[in-house]
Amino acid sequence: MTKATGYEPLDTLKPVADGLWLIDGPAIRFMGLPFSTRATVVRLENGDVWVHSPTHLTDGLRAELDALGPVRHLIAPNWIHYAHIADWQAAWPEAEAWGAPGVAERAAKKGLELSLDHDLQWDGAELLWTGQIDQLIVRGSKTHREAVFFHRASDTLILTDLIEAFETEKLPVWMRPLVWIAGIDDSDGKMPPDMQWTFRDKTALAEDLERMIGWGPERVILAHGRWYDSNGVAELERAFRRVLRGRVWDRALSDVKARNTRNEDL
DSSP: OOOOOSSOSOSSEEEEETTEEEEEEEEEEETTEEEEEEEEEEEOTTSOEEEESOOOOOHHHHHHHHHHOOEEEEEEOSTTOOTTHHHHHHHOTTOEEEEOTTHHHHHHHTTOOOOOSEEOOSBSOOGGGTTTEEEEEOOSBSSOOOEEEEEGGGTEEEOSSSSBBBOGGGSOGGGHHHHHHHTOBGGGOBOOHHHHTTBOOHHHHHHHHHHHHHTOOSEEEOSSBOOBSSOHHHHHHHHTHHHHHHHHHHHHHHHHHHHHHHHHHO
16 A cells, blocks of 8 residues: 555655644555544744654654754554554653553554553643643543644644544545545545544533634644644634534523523513
């Protein structure tokens, strides 16, 4: 299988904003399908390098990263994004690995020995990047617990799989109908249906989505497919409109009841 993704050049830093870069990696197979991969790199104020969902590591990429500063933090943001963590740990032994709930257990089931230094907090940034990167682990699913991050300096929200937006022209022809049926092509990128079904607590999910929207992101970076370099809030509202619709309706009803109560008191 070709490792090409349509996002070439691969395995190299691509500037996004001050202190923020992307790495487009080669395709990786998941559920039999070739998924494009993407890491996000942040240089913290102290010069340390923070890497979200590390991709395939090459000698050239390693040299580029060393030129940025010491790689100190490796983030495994959900239970299916950990494949290259061990390679990066070997390259930078002083780096600390941080994992969302379920990462180590999933790796063990796949026969991969993965050593994580820290569990990511459910709500609130880690002390080493507080004030620079906000974070939370999205609630609502007992299966898919994904840590999301907001880089304040660039107004960038960093997601992994909560939205997938595959550009079909970059996919093998045989894969395009599957992406269309799943509704995760770039014309209306959203959460894949198999993941949606695991979110039984829609109220908790909606509350965390509104929290992300409240951060006011201009950009939204995704791990698979196209990412959104503008209108981040609008893209979130579009992608999660069905979940958020109920919240809007509930608030409207509450407002009506409150007005009626005030009128009765007059």
